[in-house]
Amino acid sequence: MRHYFRLSMKDTRFRIFWWIFGIASLTLMMPPAFHGLYPTQGDRDVLKATMENPAVIAMTGPIQEGDYTLGVMFSHEMAVFMAIVIGLFNIMIANSLSRRKEDDGLLEVVLSKNITRGGVFSAQVLLGLLMNAILALVLFAGLQSFGYESMETADNFLYAAQTFGFGLFFYGLTLLIAQLLPSADWAFGIMLAVLLLGYAYRAATDVAAPDLSVISPYNWISRLSLYSENEVVWLVPFFLGPVFLIAAWLLFRNRDLGDSVIRLQVNRRIRNIGSHLRLAFTLSRTLIISWLAGLLLLGASYGSVLGDLESFIGDNEMLRQMAGEGGSGLTVQFVGTLMVIVTIIGLVPPLMVMGKLLKEERRSHLEILGTLNISRLRMMGDYMILALATGALSLFLANAGMYAASLGVEGIGLTFRDYTVSTLNYIPAVMLFTGLSAFLIGLHHRLHVIVWLYLFYNFLVCYLGQLLGLDDIYRILTPFYYLNETPNEAVNLTACLAVGGVGLLLMALGHLLFRKRDLS
Amino acid sequence: MSVLELKGITKRFGKFTAVEEVSFEIREGEVFGFIGPNGAGKSTTIRAIIGAISPTSGEVRIHGKPVAVQPDYRKYIAYVPGDVQLWPNLTGGEVIRFFMKMSGNADTEKMEALIREFRLDPKKKCKTYSKGNRQKVALISAFLSDADLLIFDEPTTGLDPLMERTFHRQVLAAKSEGKSILLSSHILSEVEKLADRIAIIREGKIIETGRFSELKHITRVHYRVRTPDDLAEVGRMKGVHEFRQEGPEAEFLVDADRVKGVLGVLRGYELDSLETLPPKLEDIFMRYYDTGSGAS
Ligand SMILES: Nc1ncnc2c1ncn2[C@@H]1O[C@H](COP(=O)(O)OP(=O)(O)OP(=O)(O)O)[C@@H](O)[C@H]1O
Ligand SMILES: [Mg+2]
Numbered sequence A: 001m002r003h004y005f006r007l008s009m010k011d012t013r014f015r016i017f018w019w020i021f022g023i024a025s026l027t028l029m030m031p032p033a034f035h036g037l038y039p040t041q042g043d044r045d046v047l048k049a050t051m052e053n054p055a056v057i058a059m060t061g062p063i064q065e066g067d068y069t070l071g072v073m074f075s076h077e078m079a080v081f082m083a084i085v086i087g088l089f090n091i092m093i094a095n096s097l098s099r100r101k102e103d104d105g106l107l108e109v110v111l112s113k114n115i116t117r118g119g120v121f122s123a124q125v126l127l128g129l130l131m132n133a134i135l136a137l138v139l140f141a142g143l144q145s146f147g148y149e150s151m152e153t154a155d156n157f158l159y160a161a162q163t164f165g166f167g168l169f170f171y172g173l174t175l176l177i178a179q180l181l182p183s184a185d186w187a188f189g190i191m192l193a194v195l196l197l198g199y200a201y202r203a204a205t206d207v208a209a210p211d212l213s214v215i216s217p218y219n220w221i222s223r224l225s226l227y228s229e230n231e232v233v234w235l236v237p238f239f240l241g242p243v244f245l246i247a248a249w250l251l252f253r254n255r256d257l258g259d260s261v262i263r264l265q266v267n268r269r270i271r272n273i274g275s276h277l278r279l280a281f282t283l284s285r286t287l288i289i290s291w292l293a294g295l296l297l298l299g300a301s302y303g304s305v306l307g308d309l310e311s312f313i314g315d316n317e318m319l320r321q322m323a324g325e326g327g328s329g330l331t332v333q334f335v336g337t338l339m340v341i342v343t344i345i346g347l348v349p350p351l352m353v354m355g356k357l358l359k360e361e362r363r364s365h366l367e368i369l370g371t372l373n374i375s376r377l378r379m380m381g382d383y384m385i386l387a388l389a390t391g392a393l394s395l396f397l398a399n400a401g402m403y404a405a406s407l408g409v410e411g412i413g414l415t416f417r418d419y420t421v422s423t424l425n426y427i428p429a430v431m432l433f434t435g436l437s438a439f440l441i442g443l444h445h446r447l448h449v450i451v452w453l454y455l456f457y458n459f460l461v462c463y464l465g466q467l468l469g470l471d472d473i474y475r476i477l478t479p480f481y482y483l484n485e486t487p488n489e490a491v492n493l494t495a496c497l498a499v500g501g502v503g504l505l506l507m508a509l510g511h512l513l514f515r516k517r518d519l520s
Numbered sequence B: 001m002s003v004l005e006l007k008g009i010t011k012r013f014g015k016f017t018a019v020e021e022v023s024f025e026i027r028e029g030e031v032f033g034f035i036g037p038n039g040a041g042k043s044t045t046i047r048a049i050i051g052a053i054s055p056t057s058g059e060v061r062i063h064g065k066p067v068a069v070q071p072d073y074r075k076y077i078a079y080v081p082g083d084v085q086l087w088p089n090l091t092g093g094e095v096i097r098f099f100m101k102m103s104g105n106a107d108t109e110k111m112e113a114l115i116r117e118f119r120l121d122p123k124k125k126c127k128t129y130s131k132g133n134r135q136k137v138a139l140i141s142a143f144l145s146d147a148d149l150l151i152f153d154e155p156t157t158g159l160d161p162l163m164e165r166t167f168h169r170q171v172l173a174a175k176s177e178g179k180s181i182l183l184s185s186h187i188l189s190e191v192e193k194l195a196d197r198i199a200i201i202r203e204g205k206i207i208e209t210g211r212f213s214e215l216k217h218i219t220r221v222h223y224r225v226r227t228p229d230d231l232a233e234v235g236r237m238k239g240v241h242e243f244r245q246e247g248p249e250a251e252f253l254v255d256a257d258r259v260k261g262v263l264g265v266l267r268g269y270e271l272d273s274l275e276t277l278p279p280k281l282e283d284i285f286m287r288y289y290d291t292g293s294g295a296s
Helices: A002-037 A041-051 A054-060 A070-097 A099-103 A106-111 A117-146 A153-180 A184-208 A217-223 A232-254 A276-313 A317-323 A325-346 A348-362 A365-371 A376-405 A416-443 A449-468 A493-516 B042-049 B092-102 B108-117 B131-144 B161-176 B188-194 B212-218 B256-266 B281-289
Strands: B002-013 B016-027 B031-035 B057-062 B077-080 B149-153 B180-184 B197-202 B205-211 B220-226 B240-246 B249-255 B273-277
Touching (some): A041 A070, A054 A325, A054 A449, A070 A449, A099 A106, A099 A184, A106 A117, A117 A153, A117 A232, A217 A232, A348 A365, A365 A376, A376 A416, B016 B042, B092 B108, B161 B180, B161 B188, B188 B281, B205 B212, B220 B256
Parallel strands (some): B031 B197
Antiparallel strands (some): B002 B057, B220 B249, B220 B273, B240 B249
């Protein structure tokens, strides 16, 4: 087990290092930045007043009672957000150490080498504990080093502890899901859905029904009241993490390798796959359909909270002003923010579809398809068609869901046409991201990660931009700087054409490069 | 006219030269064996032919024309890699049908015959197939295609001996239809049995090409002798290798160019019998693989 632990460690340490480095620098950048932007309590109180609106709460979680100190501000704006990244980190590492290794047949080899299942599993668990502990330690040390008045040792410790707890929760859940589902792709897909839908669910319920929000782990972070009351008791639910680990072990112990608790045997009928596009669709069908369903659901859940805004606004004088007559101004603004979030989430499935092309390459399928006289143009083109269609449908379904679920709400004043226009407004973003993806794939088979980082950058900038009124310098690199925020603002046609045009250009470049490139 | 011609193919990965100045041609209706040790550059050469990678320099010609001027040249090619990875969630039958559709072939009768002959269950998902069964899916697809150049990169590694024979039969059947076959293999008896000509590649360079009979000159002749005499003298001669004598029976190898001298000396002994064992591809192979010392 020692040897296997060391081997796994060597295999993943660079990835773990970069994740920890990224998360820690992103987190630790913030307190000094906030301190620079809002140095006095007075500044922060003004900020707090502007933040008490549903759009912000949907993104960050509820604002704590009491003074908006530097510490409170930091935890309010960063803790829930960073949890997404920490969750993703844990899902990816856990999946790659467990189900991915199993799918690749490596576990089989290892288990034949006098290493027991217990050894393999404890190595997986130990690595999860270790990486989360290191991350928590780095964060704790970093936060301590600032020495800000409102960020005491106990506060910082609790912040680090919830990071650890949240990370381990997702690490454990991933290991458990890895036993339940038949492949690494499935495990990853489901866990990603849990991570994102958990966030989306919290966003909706925090605004509309705060009590229901407690089901989402993100909400436990909010309830810890970091840097003020320090309600340590909300660390308790995170002990589900170890429970998941135990459950995973019980399943793993007795399971055949390559088998799973849930067997997904869909369609037994013989399909007649007559074209490469059909093949590409067959390969990505599950992914596409489940994401589309997820986005429809997401849109609907957002739509259903719109009716509760009125009660939310309540007696708040400033919100009343912002809301204007009948509260529609505020609602429309809120819808505008939601559309950006929905668009960013809706960009995930097209990128995953493009990722399938790389997967086909990695499995040497493109080589064989090449000898069937399918041109590289067709290979990439078909995945691009699928990606674009998936992206457009994602946005459309999310918007349609939002519209349908808010039909009963009075005084919103948004028609189906407004939602459709909004869908069209953001389709150039789909083109841009698909184009960038194609360009990177054409350049080299290992560069695709950049488009994911870019998507994350977009999210970060939109998020912080919304909260802090971040300088436009940062947004200038994202399509959301150019595209108007519908339905708040009218569509800027020039911007749409420009962003879409850049997307088309990147697609063309991607094709040219991909045609000439050596397959891996 | 040659079906496939390689002209000075070189492929570098960064500074490392995987394949250097590889040239050979394959004629119509011919089985061409391609052998060489691990990492010699066989797969790299084949991947350059099918266009998965582009050669750093050199030219691939199909039917006399450079592939650069016929973008759809791959319609002439069917390819089976050594480690076939199939789409895990499609059944074998679905994959075969897809391959047929793509190469515009609708001969379902032949498909069913091949599936029977290779004893494949086409209804199972590919992820449940054993390695050999995955290989069969790819082989069946290749034999079904209308391509006139079949390229096999170590195709029999996962097949059992029975299926290996089926494969050999199909190769010969394809050959009799006038198709050409490029067969890269580590199984020398297979190449020996099937190939009309062979090329040996080592460290990225072709070191021998030709008919098997032409390559005999570079091999060693294997003698088995019964004699009451002690042949130790012969064992010490230049060009004699692996000499062994136990009682009346002696066995040794003689370099092809020294046979005359050795036979002259043997005439001086009392011989009950003298057997010449046929040269094997393996002998050629070993001579080159071993250390490279005997390749002069
Ligand atoms: N994409 C690549 N990048 C770098 N080096 C490579 C690449 N592909 C192949 N090589 C190197 O080129 C050399 C030739 O490899 P190749 O796969 O052609 O050998 P081979 O003759 O097929 O061997 P085997 O009998 O083991 O299949 C090897 O040393 C290999 O490491
Ligand atoms: Mg090879």
